[in-house]
Amino acid sequence: MVGKVVKFGGTSLGDASRIARAADAVVVARSEGPVAVVVSAMAGVTNRLAGIAELAVQDAAAAAAAARALVASHADIAAELGAAPDGDLPWTPARIGRQLDESLPALAAGDAAARDILLASGEKLAAWLLLGVVQARGVAAAIVPAEVLVRTSGRHGNAEVDRTATSAAIAARGAGFWQGLLRIVPGFTGASPDGRTTTLGRNASDYSAALLAAALGWPLEIWTDVAGCYSADPRLVAGARLLRHLSLADANRFAHAGASVIHARTLEPLLERPVPLTIVNSFASDAQSTRIGGEVSEPLRGLALRHDLSLARGARALTAAAAFDQGDDVYADAPAAVVAVSEDGAETAVPVALLSVFDDTAGASLPHRCREALAASDLVPLALWWSRRERCVRIALAAADGQPALRALHRLLIAGDAPVPIHLAVIGASGRVGRRLLELVAEQRPSLRARGFDLRVVAAVNSRKAVVDAAGIEPAAVGARLAAANEATLAQWSHDLLARPERPLVLVDCTASADVAARYPDWLAAGIDIVTPNKHGPSAAAPLAGAIAEAQRQSGARLLHETTVGAQLPLLRTLRELTSAGDRVETLEAVLSGTLSYVLGRLQQDVPFSAAVREAVALGYAEPHPGADLSGADAARKLVILLRALGVAIDLDEIHLQPLVDAERLREPDAGRLLDTLEDQDAPWQRAAEAARAAGECWIYRASWQGGIAQLRAERVPLSHPLARLLPCENALRLSSSYYRAAPLTVAGPGAGIDLTAAGVFADLLEVIARHQPVEPLRQMPAGAPLRAVA
Ligand SMILES: NC(=O)C1=CN([C@@H]2O[C@H](COP(=O)(O)OP(=O)(O)OC[C@H]3O[C@@H](n4cnc5c(N)ncnc54)[C@H](O)[C@@H]3O)[C@@H](O)[C@H]2O)C=CC1
Numbered sequence: 105m106v107g108k109v110v111k112f113g114g115t116s117l118g119d120a121s122r123i124a125r126a127a128d129a130v131v132v133a134r135s136e137g138p139v140a141v142v143v144s145a146m147a148g149v150t151n152r153l154a155g156i157a158e159l160a161v162q163d164a165a166a167a168a169a170a171a172r173a174l175v176a177s178h179a180d181i182a183a184e185l186g187a188a189p190d191g192d193l194p195w196t197p198a199r200i201g202r203q204l205d206e207s208l209p210a211l212a213a214g215d216a217a218a219r220d221i222l223l224a225s226g227e228k229l230a231a232w233l234l235l236g237v238v239q240a241r242g243v244a245a246a247i248v249p250a251e252v253l254v255r256t257s258g259r260h261g262n263a264e265v266d267r268t269a270t271s272a273a274i275a276a277r278g279a280g281f282w283q284g285l286l287r288i289v290p291g292f293t294g295a296s297p298d299g300r301t302t303t304l305g306r307n308a309s310d311y312s313a314a315l316l317a318a319a320l321g322w323p324l325e326i327w328t329d330v331a332g333c334y335s336a337d338p339r340l341v342a343g344a345r346l347l348r349h350l351s352l353a354d355a356n357r358f359a360h361a362g363a364s365v366i367h368a369r370t371l372e373p374l375l376e377r378p379v380p381l382t383i384v385n386s387f388a389s390d391a392q393s394t395r396i397g398g399e400v401s402e403p404l405r406g407l408a409l410r411h412d413l414s415l416a417r418g419a420r421a422l423t424a425a426a427a428f429d430q431g432d433d434v435y436a437d438a439p440a441a442v443v444a445v446s447e448d449g450a451e452t453a454v455p456v457a458l459l460s461v462f463d464d465t466a467g468a469s470l471p472h473r474c475r476e477a478l479a480a481s482d483l484v485p486l487a488l489w490w491s492r493r494e495r496c497v498r499i500a501l502a503a504a505d506g507q508p509a510l511r512a513l514h515r516l517l518i519a520g521d522a523p524v525p526i527h528l529a530v531i532g533a534s535g536r537v538g539r540r541l542l543e544l545v546a547e548q549r550p551s552l553r554a555r556g557f558d559l560r561v562v563a564a565v566n567s568r569k570a571v572v573d574a575a576g577i578e579p580a581a582v583g584a585r586l587a588a589a590n591e592a593t594l595a596q597w598s599h600d601l602l603a604r605p606e607r608p609l610v611l612v613d614c615t616a617s618a619d620v621a622a623r624y625p626d627w628l629a630a631g632i633d634i635v636t637p638n639k640h641g642p643s644a645a646a647p648l649a650g651a652i653a654e655a656q657r658q659s660g661a662r663l664l665h666e667t668t669v670g671a672q673l674p675l676l677r678t679l680r681e682l683t684s685a686g687d688r689v690e691t692l693e694a695v696l697s698g699t700l701s702y703v704l705g706r707l708q709q710d711v712p713f714s715a716a717v718r719e720a721v722a723l724g725y726a727e728p729h730p731g732a733d734l735s736g737a738d739a740a741r742k743l744v745i746l747l748r749a750l751g752v753a754i755d756l757d758e759i760h761l762q763p764l765v766d767a768e769r770l771r772e773p774d775a776g777r778l779l780d781t782l783e784d785q786d787a788p789w790q791r792a793a794e795a796a797r798a799a800g801e802c803w804i805y806r807a808s809w810q811g812g813i814a815q816l817r818a819e820r821v822p823l824s825h826p827l828a829r830l831l832p833c834e835n836a837l838r839l840s841s842s843y844y845r846a847a848p849l850t851v852a853g854p855g856a857g858i859d860l861t862a863a864g865v866f867a868d869l870l871e872v873i874a875r876h877q878p879v880e881p882l883r884q885m886p887a888g889a890p891l892r893a894v895a
């Protein structure tokens with residue numbers, strides 16, 4: 105009976121909930137026939153184990169403590185899942201812990217065999233966890249140690265597999281063994297001829313699974329965090345297409361060129377004994393996948409970029425570059441292999457990008473079309489040649505040109521005139537700003553399409569529910585889709601979103617939630633751009649603010665939040681630009697709260713305080729909880745954001761803040777009940793307004809920064825004061841600086857309101873979108889590189 109081999113990557117087993125989902129998938133698969141499962145270590149565990157191995161050399165006690173903590177964390181997850189395996193177990197966390205303790209002296213001495221025992225324990229612990237959950241779901245299962253199946257050389261750390269001996273060892277167990285119990289095998293691991301544990305090199309669990317599938321003749325499913333193989337890396341190319349059916353040979357050509365997701369080594373056993381391979385996204389609700397092998401295949405059309413190569417300078421260099429295609433795996437394993445050597449043999453290498461372009465429908469015209477596409481994008485290749493062996497065009501480019509060329513060629517050769525999809529996840533989609541933003545998306549979509557972009561809402565979330573749909577959600581249908589959706593926690597929908605492969609993905613946070621803002625570093629690190637009117641992220645204290653900045657720096661994704669101060673007023677960007685041009689703030693005063701500007705303005709028009717607050721709420725100026733406005737806390741966040749734009753390092757707790765109404769009453773969590781308590785403020789505020797009027801003054805809620813002190817409070821100012829002349833809801837800023845000394849820089853206008861805020865958020869969105877123009881401007885050749893094109 106034919107079964108299947110299912111392999112789970114580290115992200116698919118990243119935490120208790122993911123392990124539970126993996127177990128669910130295994131149970132379903134088992135109900136359909138025999139299954140063997142291969143597991144990676146939980147995400148991050150192999151790196152931690154490698155760190156422990158290094159630590160052991162310097163500080164054995166610290167390494168022992170770290171190893172114990174790591175093992176214990178797996179036992180904790182088993183407890184959380186309520187599932188510890190039973191039966192005849194080859195290992196348990198306790199036994200692995202003892203083994204690691206015992207191997208510490210050898211690890212401290214740098215023993216490679218001990219290091220392999222340590223590294224392999226990640227997969228063993230993951231197998232143990234999955235076994236427990238699968239058994240708890242009523243499936244009879246057992247672990248098979250990889251050491252009894254995978255025969256390798258004794259090269260610890262990166263052992264070579266003896267495929268013949270491995271196939272024989274797997275087959276020797278007999279059909280009944282594999283078809284009876286569900287078998288769980290740790291990936292990445294094997295054993296040397298003398299029976300010692302070896303490891304197969306980084307990311308080798310796919311290879312382990314392929315060895316097992318080929319030996320059993322069973323199809324292989326690799327469950328990972330992407331839906332499969334794309335026509336280009338979807339993190340780099342907007343509009344990359346999922347390749348649904350590839351032949352094994354084409355997948356091998358693509359993988360050799362550096363296409364991500366599948367490693368060429370994984371395909372080797374499958375090429376020898378063909379069985380189909382399917383790549384499945386463990387997290388996506390839609391069932392997209394790439395199937396490799398099998399009866400159906402499509403012509404290969406895609407691009408792969410490698411940027412871990414170097415090209416030596418010198419007259420003969422590029423001619424030699426063509427030898428790249430004749431050499432076997434000159435570049436396959438070395439992190440920065442030299443593609444060619446210079447004439448004098450010196451390795452004065454410059455980093456290059458190597459782009460491989462496959463289009464099996466293009467025939468002999470492909471090199472010519474590539475040249476034209478590069479020229480149309482003002483990109484100059486260092487070399488361009490046809491690889492007869494791989495049937496693709498290879499293009500060597502200056503390293504900085506790699507990604508622009510990838511995007512340009514993908515657009516011009518593969519995607520054609522199809523618009524670039526921009527994927528949107530709207531958080532707070534049922535709120536006032538969120539709903540208006542969705543209307544703008546619907547209204548502006550046609551004009552954006554004419555400019556080559558296809559705006560697609562792929563996720564919509566409110567405080568209780570979430571819809572994620574890669575096929576797109578009509579903006580007008582978001583409300584209904586959310587109403588019909590399942591409940592989802594922030595952790596759940598964030599996790600689903602992080603697993604989405606689509607890029608560009610822009611998360612629009614239209615909440616006022618600190619919990620949502622706390623996730624920004626994770627999303628940014630995953631290359632998800634964020635656009636938001638939520639002040640919690642940009643005004644966050646040091647740890648979160650630092651993590652947000654670092655995630656942007658590392659991934660290149662951006663957080664845009666121009667509306668967090670003054671809604672759509674031209675403020676933050678201008679101030680940042682002035683600061684980068686050398687301006688230095690000296691003093692500033694401002695009215696930053698639209699709500700309080702409105703309320704205090706209406707007092708002057710004899711409207712009672714409590715009625716004015718209700719009006720501000722109804723007009724959409726107030727925060728979801730108006731206590732944030734009345735306490736001054738919302739304005740304080742704006743002052744922090746404003747000062748940071750001016751280069752002043754400041755945190756919220758440094759602001760001297762006087763609330764507009766007493767702090768006790770603001771503890772009321774229910775917004776409606778808070779409004780009901782405000783009537784007793786009417787008389788005192790009426791008296792205060794009259795007294796001010798009698799003195800030729802009015803009340804404003806004034807923000808100031810002077811002598812390094814930032815404060816916010818209600819103040820009386822003469823009617824002639826520039827900040828006194830504002831209409832209700834208007835904001836204003838007066839800034840004196842090194843460039844604005846003679847007369848202050850003044851910006852004033854409506855500073856709150858749903859329409860203006862949503863328009864500002866949309867403007868930020870357009871700025872993010874503009875970065876994804878498919879063709880990028882001309883880049884310079886690296887200075888002083890005497891390279892000669894041989895195209
Ligand atoms: N109204 C205005 O004039 C301006 C508003 N803003 C900001 O715009 C943002 C949105 O304001 P409104 O639309 O008035 O708020 P709202 O209360 O109408 O909507 C908030 C939305 O966020 C959702 N939400 C709350 N917590 C969530 C969570 N943890 N996970 C997922 N969704 C969650 C709610 O379900 C709702 O859909 C706020 O940050 C506000 O400060 C910024 C500038 C001006």
Ligand SMILES: N[C@@H](CC=O)C(=O)O
Pocket residue numbers: 668671696697698699700725726727733738855856857
């Ligand atoms: N509640 C705010 C509006 C959004 O930032 C205000 O009143 O200014």
